[in-house]
Structures are given as structure tokens and as C-alpha cells.
Amino acid sequence: MKYSDLVRDHFGSPRNLGELADPDGIGDVENPVCGDRTVLTIRVRDDRIAAARFRAVGCPAAIAASSITTELLIGRTVAEALHLTNEDVSAALGGLPANKLHCSVLAEDVVRAAVEDYRQRAGVAAEVGQ
Numbered sequence: 001m002k003y004s005d006l007v008r009d010h011f012g013s014p015r016n017l018g019e020l021a022d023p024d025g026i027g028d029v030e031n032p033v034c035g036d037r038t039v040l041t042i043r044v045r046d047d048r049i050a051a052a053r054f055r056a057v058g059c060p061a062a063i064a065a066s067s068i069t070t071e072l073l074i075g076r077t078v079a080e081a082l083h084l085t086n087e088d089v090s091a092a093l094g095g096l097p098a099n100k101l102h103c104s105v106l107a108e109d110v111v112r113a114a115v116e117d118y119r120q121r122a123g124v125a126a127e128v129g130q
Contacts, residue, residue: 003061003096005094007060007093008064009064010068010093011060015070016052018054020041020052020053024042024118025042025115025116025118025119026040026113027110029110036062036102037056038054039056039110044118047079048077049074061100062106065104065106066106066110068107078119082111087104090104
């Protein structure tokens with residue numbers, strides 16, 4: 001299995017590793033088939049993701065996808081974060097092998113879970129179409 005240089009870089013030196021103290025939103029998602037799990041914590045300021053941290057247990061692709069997802073999230077509005085897709089995550093990593101695309105789906109799912117948790121905590125209703 002061949003990983004891109006970006007996957008190897010984000011696996012070897014993950015960005016934003018850890019958890020935020022007193023986060024505004026927490027997502028915790030596990031893939032029941034392979035056992036990969038990601039916990040994403042976010043801080044929201046003025047409707048933008050100001051900080052994002054993750055903890056992941058899984059293969060190199062799962063860790064790399066979680067790492068780059070935090071980079072893709074920081075600075076986006078909450079609504080923009082919900083438009084982040086698994087295809088965006090895979091593309092940002094220079095592609096993933098077909099049998100590892102589920103790792104980018106895990107990243108998309110954990111973003112949605114963290115945003116939903118933020119909205120519930122903040123009492124913010126989802127926008128129409130989301």
C-alpha cells in the first residue's frame with residue numbers, strides 16, 4: 001500500500017494532536033468495521049472554528065486524515081465546516097488508497113458530530129438544508 005508524502009507527513013508529525021480544555025464541541029466517532037476512532041474537539045469564536053484538536057486510534061491513514069482535518073477546519077465558519085467532505089480530506093492528503101477511503105469518511109463524520117455537539121451546547125439551530 002502506497003501512501004502519499006502528505007499522508008506520511010501527517011502520520012509521522014500529526015498537527016493539533018490532543019484535546020482542547022473546555023471545548024465548545026466534541027465529536028467522537030468510531031468505525032465499527034475496522035475499529036478506527038477519532039475524537040475531535042473544537043473551539044468556536046464569532047461563528048468560526050478558532051481551534052481544533054484530535055485524538056485518534058487507528059491506521060496511518062486515519063491519523064493523517066484526522067490531522068489534516070483540523071488544519072482544514074481552523075478559520076472556517078461552522079456552516080463551512082459542515083461542507084467539508086471526505087473527498088476534500090482525501091484530496092488534501094494527496095489521495096488515499098481505495099481501501100483506506102473510509103478514513104476520510106471517519107474524518108467527515110467526526111466533524112459533523114463535533115459541530116452538532118457545539119450547536120446543541122450553544123442552542124444554535126441548524127440552518128435549512130443542513
